[in-house]
Amino acid sequence: MSNKHVYFFGGKSADGNGKMKDLLGGKGANLAEMCLIGLPVPAGFTITTEVCNYYTANNKQYPKDLRAEVEAAMRQTEQVMGAKFGDAKNPLLVSCRSGARVSMPGMMDTVLNIGLNESTLKGLIESTGNERFAWDSYRRFVQMYGDVVLDLKPTSKTEIDPFEKILEELKHERNVHLDTDLSVKDLQELVKRFKKAVREKKGKEFPEDPMEQMWGAVAAVFASWNNERAIVYRRQYGYPHEWGTAANICSMVFGNMGDDSGTGVAFTRDPATGENVFYGEYLINAQGEDVVAGIRTPKKIAELEKEMPEAFSQLMSVRQILEKHYRDVQDIEFTIQKGKLWMLQTRNGKRTGFAAVRFAVDMVEEGLITRDEALSAGRIPPDDLNQLLQPIFDPEAKRKASVLAKGINAGPGAASGKIMFFADDAEAYVNKHGKGVILVRRETSPEDIRGMQAADGILTAFGGASSHAALVSRQMGKVCVVGCQDLVINYDTRTVTVKGVTLKEGDDISIDGFTGEVMQGKVATKPSEVVQVLISKTLKPEQSRVYQQFAKLMEWADSVRQLRVRTNADQPDQAEQAMAFGAEGIGLCRTEHMFFGHIREMREMILAETSEARLIALAKLLPFQREDFYGLFKAMKGYPVTIRTLDPPLHEFLPHDPKGQAEVAKDMGVSVEKIAERVKSLHEFNPMLGFRGCRLGVVFPAITAMQARAIFEAACQLKLEGHTVTPEIMIPLVAFLPELQAQARIVREVAEKVFTEKQVRVDYLIGTMIELPRACIAADQIAREAQFFSFGTNDLTQTGLGMSRDDYGSFIRHYTEHDIVPRDPFQTIDFDGIGGLMKIGVEKGRHTKHDLKIGICGEHGGDPDSVKFCHAIGLNYVSCSPFRVPIARLAAAQAALGK
């Protein structure tokens, strides 16, 4: 821990700077940075994240020098602001704000107007000449402090906030409707009653000493790092709990001092579409929290030009300075106090996938950033590309749909689903049905995070493009429409009424995040623009700006990445899709999918009681397999095609219910008992660890021989027709070298026979899946036979962790929520464990064959962090599902750039 705990900023100087996010948090670092580049920032100081961690680890004690450092920084602040903290004449008020290394919107606490008491209140009245403003500020301060620091919160979901209750009572007594209708006297009465409530509920007086107030706020901010929603949020995004938050003490400036004052938030460009327009909103005569909370719907930023031309022009200049300085789109908060602009915050703006791509490509073209910078994960998290590939509403269907209302398009995309009004209902529905919910709320708050995560889309009645709902949805890549004021939501009856139409919980609704439209029922979707250009060819490249920018980005990514990207596909159409998305081969063709298409013959093969009968059934399957491979090879135009021989346990092909068994029995002309008996005899206690993979081919070599024949007959035919074919035959579930040797021998023998028959030769490889821990440990032996390795990380994760993907649901959520595992190991490779096995496999394999080609074909091949890991351990390629191919290409580029 360093000696310096407090960093001053203000005027045009600062102790810290924008690079010091780890120590000062994002907010603190950027406040310092803005001071250094001459922007108007209310002076203040940052107490470091290290102090937060010290405070947590040392039973809520502070480092001993802290108090002196804080007092010194407060003196500097007073000097710059020309006011004095706690002074009865010209009092300085401050806010205390949390600020972690990354933005965690709304997750932690803030206290405003610290320093107000009976004595400074008078000074505030004197210095502002506005008694009502002063009393209203005091009233707000006592309420907020009581809530955040003194913890006077509702104790249950149904209970009303105790301060709101007092407020409502007083309004009722005075017979007024709006807060603003309350007189100064009323506000004084309110403060009295608030303080009384504190006394009664907490058994102590509301603190009058400004320094005591400040320290209370600092403690509350530090404690809020470990509140439940912050923990859940960090877990969701994989941020370590060890980071801690800084506490920022900032001089207060007031947007609520009258109609020459205001407050707002803005993005330097449109964070939803990426368009290069100033994008934001503001409220006149309001405090900052009012805009974000989404309770009052603010005005669009463009209107500020008319209302306060001078302030607007200052803001436009700030916009330019910031983008040029930070070389990225900024998300800013500002306050105008009596015509003067103050900057309260800047940070890189969260953005949709659409915006991320457009920002990056535009900024390269504007000369602001390089191509390598454009590709960085900070600018474009690879998963966000997914948004460009997701379906959009079919215009035809939309035309016929009943558009109920239009809100603000805050998160692009098309989403349909059942209306749910409460986050926990949304979560429960999705846990049960997998997907299909639109969360409909007046506004959202941090408590709703998990429900938002579960929902396909979010629709709110209030709030603007910078509201909580909008910010969080964009970050999560959810379809989102906010501020749809025509919605009348009744939480009690669980209904929403729009222009006379009333929808209940569970009714279908559709929202268009591109246009803000809200439609009744489920509206049909169609492919995204990118998919229309690449796959369905219903759009020409020049008709789609989104496609063009996407294509440019992909081209840049391809020029730097070292990992090849293949796809997992077993149908010609899938293969073609993947090629369109940039796949450079098939990394995994699961032949069992083909067998399911010829289930009758497959069952005959399984039920065969002699090897002769098995051969006859296999002979029937041969032409189907040959045809399948022919189509696939042809579609892949000479790119390598990795074909995995039969893998799943045989009982997967047989029916397990009496009815199904009766059908099969009839179909095959054998007794039901025989089918039932065979199914029973194939039953396994742990099929994942049973008679499957190469074990099938080792015990029944005729199956492997048939598959090999189908592959080589198809390949030879194509070669004779003038095509190039590159088959790579992959033997699954190998643990022991002799398994691979036995299977390879069969494949080679069949190959030679077919080459002789067809009078043509085809180059091919024989390799193996590395999907068992033993295969990693014995990779040096296995590499003696294998011409390539492909990590099957699904099974490697299952066996390496002893964790079945079908069964781990009963404990994995407990595990992730209690930090037993850093994240779901089936989504991102468990680097320390499974990754360790992979490293051993790579090292040992290449020890035997130094240029051994190694890839990955588990689901992890499309997960960006896993792709980067694969790059780091020296794999040659990743393979993933067709729609993940662009994501893997970008992730591979980021890995190569070390970003």
Place this chain on the structure above:
Amino acid sequence: MSNKHVYFFGGKSADGNGKMKDLLGGKGANLAEMCLIGLPVPAGFTITTEVCNYYTANNKQYPKDLRAEVEAAMRQTEQVMGAKFGDAKNPLLVSCRSGARVSMPGMMDTVLNIGLNESTLKGLIESTGNERFAWDSYRRFVQMYGDVVLDLKPTSKTEIDPFEKILEELKHERNVHLDTDLSVKDLQELVKRFKKAVREKKGKEFPEDPMEQMWGAVAAVFASWNNERAIVYRRQYGYPHEWGTAANICSMVFGNMGDDSGTGVAFTRDPATGENVFYGEYLINAQGEDVVAGIRTPKKIAELEKEMPEAFSQLMSVRQILEKHYRDVQDIEFTIQKGKLWMLQTRNGKRTGFAAVRFAVDMVEEGLITRDEALSAGRIPPDDLNQLLQPIFDPEAKRKASVLAKGINAGPGAASGKIMFFADDAEAYVNKHGKGVILVRRETSPEDIRGMQAADGILTAFGGASSHAALVSRQMGKVCVVGCQDLVINYDTRTVTVKGVTLKEGDDISIDGFTGEVMQGKVATKPSEVVQVLISKTLKPEQSRVYQQFAKLMEWADSVRQLRVRTNADQPDQAEQAMAFGAEGIGLCRTEHMFFGHIREMREMILAETSEARLIALAKLLPFQREDFYGLFKAMKGYPVTIRTLDPPLHEFLPHDPKGQAEVAKDMGVSVEKIAERVKSLHEFNPMLGFRGCRLGVVFPAITAMQARAIFEAACQLKLEGHTVTPEIMIPLVAFLPELQAQARIVREVAEKVFTEKQVRVDYLIGTMIELPRACIAADQIAREAQFFSFGTNDLTQTGLGMSRDDYGSFIRHYTEHDIVPRDPFQTIDFDGIGGLMKIGVEKGRHTKHDLKIGICGEHGGDPDSVKFCHAIGLNYVSCSPFRVPIARLAAAQAALGK
């Protein structure tokens, strides 16, 4: 490959010696050695095992210098024997015998009397003056050569041997019953007909050229290395196929030259009981094969003293020379030709476990060998100790049993089971029922190997203590009675009749391998002498010689071994047994076995719907667990007791059938539907990889807390009563450090609470099972929390190989029979794979804590080869079931001695 391919021996010189078994095979090396120490050996030469391997690898070609070397060696042989190979006057005849590095009795081929043809036959008649002997030898030669080299064998099991058929036909024509009744003319006719059969079936003449005959025999011997039964045999004993066999060309000497000739086999001590008496049998006027084949029952060796006092005295002197020279019990073959003794073979004698222990202890006491030598695995394979621990017949029950007959006690022990007459029936029965067969045969042959392996005991009507049945049974440690001549076995009716009693296939029979008694029905057993002394205390140490020798050997083993030996036990009586067998602690107490004893409360806990209800049910289980631990700790007298917290999936405690569910529902006062639903919800696709192990305790910490409380309450109580207690708490199925941390925290908290309540502290350790591949890979992390590791090699093998112990039966036999795996990985650790993971675990664990205590508690802990592996990788202890403890102690000693 070396340049020298042929090693001469004869007179008192030899090119090779007894140490050259790898190159010359056991037989060849020992023939050379016997020459060197001056024993009478018929001269000859050995063609090396390298030539066999060359021949196999090079498409049946020999190294180019071989022919010249063989011819030179033949000249030397002729010189020593004073006769000439192929000579018409004084012909030398030779045998060609296989001989691998280890003895593989009856598995490979032999040809006798090579060199006989129409011309040399005359010389033989002249030189021996015995026309009938010469013609009988020729008849035998043609028959044997036709069978072995020319491959004129029956083509199906029902077909009669073609030569035997001709012989029977001729005897029928001549109206005689015995071979010996045939005249010289008849024998001449027989040879004619044999040669005609060869011509007809093989399309070529029987070879007349002696050298051609010899090369044919050599090729047949080399080829027999790869016949099916030899392969099966090697696989069973784990001998590599790469060894190859040598071919030994030895001058023929004849035991069938009249009543002054004979042949026999003997052991220098009794190989069944170990007693120091000369033990063997012989036949007058016979060739060696007649003794081993078990068709004529030979005389006991003691009778030779009366029949041929001079030859017997020579033999007794050879016995002493050999034991002194080889320092181990020898198994010899000899022939007496016209009164002169010739030694045909010597090798270390195969022995029962009883004999092995007695030989070793006696020889140390005789000053012949050292204690370290006595302990070597070559003398006492640890598994053989098992025989000393197996039950014997209860004398009380035996007295009442009907003793049908008495044979020769060839393999000690007590065995009861169903009568089976055919090896494949025995195998099939055991595959289905697990055990319980007595194989009853006239005699056994190498084809019966698998049936013998499957059977609990072997009973034959013919053959002596050196017959195939006796030799193989002793090697396998099977109970065996041979030469029980009162048995009349009818293979057709599948019955055996003994003194008027007829038993059918499937009837129960009992055989006593100590006494040779055969009894009807199943006779009750009682513990072995060793067990009677140690466990049931019904015998005093001084009453049992077997026990005393066993104890002495164990004491020697303990004085050299470095590995500690613990036991797997969860009941006080098991623990006491294991202590008596020398266990130094409990390495695995499975607490779930205790839960099965209180299944009602366990089910209540599982079916609990709230944590309150679960706590109530756990509180009911607490006193039971405490009592169980109290008993176990007390029994272990201060030795460490490793207690594994709850491990199996919860559904194992619930009934899966409707009837059982109805009972539970009634019992617990809940609806059947609820029980059924809960059972269903706990169902898992791969329970081995599911919600079990520490995952239960992590999600339901109250279970771990209850178990910890039971442990510490019991431990504290015992300590207060003045006992020493050393609990080691072991958390199962840990993959991630935080799992162990979470469980350890609970255990420590409970411990502190109990210590405060009881006002006493108990030292304890917290460690973990290492039974998942990830635990090995992340052992450095896990060791930060773990105070000890214990490898759970059952689960580590299941996950590391992706092979379920419950399901691998469908392919493992194919795997072992086709050399895909060297042996069953659940019996002996898969050194390259699972062993590799263990090594990583040890290295990483000790990297974090250099003195980390590491053990093993999987079934492998009682497997001698696995114990040696554990020693090699530096484990501190092994843990196994009580009856395996002595075996593990001996194996640990052998590991420490590097033997």
